[in-house]
């Protein structure tokens with residue numbers, strides 16, 4: 228499907244109209260280099276929807292030249308590969324210089340996107356000057372996870388980088404165990420991060436800081452150019468977008484897993500998928516990243532961490548903004564923006580069109596019920612949409628998610644009363660709720676099944692899962708089992724930073 232206004236997806240690879248806007252920044256912002264070829268690359272998966280964003284003909288995706296190109300083995304003449312430098316706070320601690328340790332930007336291709344183009348970036352394409360102790364590679368496992376989740380998040384309507392494809396190789400790389408390697412190709416209007424600004428601030432390089440801020444404003448926030456205080460306005464807007472993004476994560480139970488400032492987009496989109504997870508048995512303290520022993524990035528922490536990260540950005544922008552009070556004023560918008568968005572989303576999830584006095588008590592009661600019973604987050608909201616206002620006898624699929632039936636009955640009675648204050652009819656409410664409460668999310672075990680098959684060179688499950696997750700709100704009765712509770716073995720799955 229092509230968005231209206233986009234050119235038809237007819238371009239051959241060689242015809243992609245590359246430009247180099249990021250690459251026109253001064254040389255200090257990056258290092259030009261070539262990807263490192265990988266032996267015998269093969270296509271693992273490719274997204275026609277992502278290809279359409281850059282006008283690429285879907286027939287190109289299955290050509291040998293496609294796999295060679297997105298393995299980094301074949302260089303399109305119009306590309307100007309580079310690795311960008313940035314820094315960041317990791318787990319709350321200043322980590323100094325990081326940078327694209329394994330990502331290589333090829334350039335931008337015209338698209339209907341902020342800035343008028345999408346950057347095309349290879350992740351896992353070999354060593355760069357910023358690789359530090361790493362090998363410049365990505366493993367097949369995490370590349371498939373990033374691919375599936377980027378495309379799934381887009382289908383959920385959550386701002387995100389996109390994934391064009393994953394190309395694998397039998398070349399092994401060492402992690403906890405030897406694993407096969409891969410290159411994932413990602414698309415985003417820009418991969419500039421909070422840490423890209425921190426990089427210059429902590430080196431006292433205000434001139435570079437200003438160059439970067441001016442670039443970001445001119446290209447992605449042109450409406451701020453005429454503001455009296457454009458840098459403060461930039462911080463205000465990034466803060467607001469970050470707050471809204473985190474609210475969207477909370478509403479679908481998405482946990483990023485590594486919310487370091489180097490993984491925070493200056494556009495407020497989800498980037499750098501690693502040990503992410505979707506909430507299953509609800510636990511507000513759930514930690515999806517096995518390496519996060521303190522639970523800094525647990526589900527319930529994400530809203531606070533989003534704010535903390537904006538503070539780190541505010542600190543970095545202080546030399547441009549000038550007044551500490553102006554920084555604080557910009558950051559103060561976070562709480563309201565978050566609250567407003569999460570209220571809107573939770574009301575929609577509950578099928579409530581109006582806002583009433585007792586709603587926050589109803590919502591608090593719901594989260595307590597979910598927490599006490601560790602009910603499946605996705606199934607709860609989906610089945611709530613099927614609730615019949617005047618027929619409690621039909622509640623059993625929903626009720627079955629709870630061990631404490633009396634507590635469920637008490638809450639649902641309150642919810643029924645509240646529904647009585649709404650004017651929408653039952654069919655309309657059901658349709659509205661199903662349009663915002665996904666039936667299908669990328670449960671860890673679903674990704675794991677697809678990964679294990681891919682490790683045996685069977686890529687069919689990735690394609691199947693991608694197709695299902697492209698329509699997360701549709702019933703898809705033939706795929707019912709993809710909406711089921713995770714099997715027992717799934718509780719043993721551990722996802723760590725190692726990728």
Ligand code: AMP
Pocket residue numbers: 325326327328329330357358359360361362363364365485489490499501724726
């Ligand atoms: P992440 O937590 O995956 O966002 O990565 C944090 C930093 O480590 C970034 O600068 C990455 O480029 C770098 N990095 C992660 N894995 C590797 C690797 N295998 N080789 C080189 N750099 C890496």
Ligand code: MG
Pocket residue numbers: 489490499
């Ligand atoms: Mg990262």
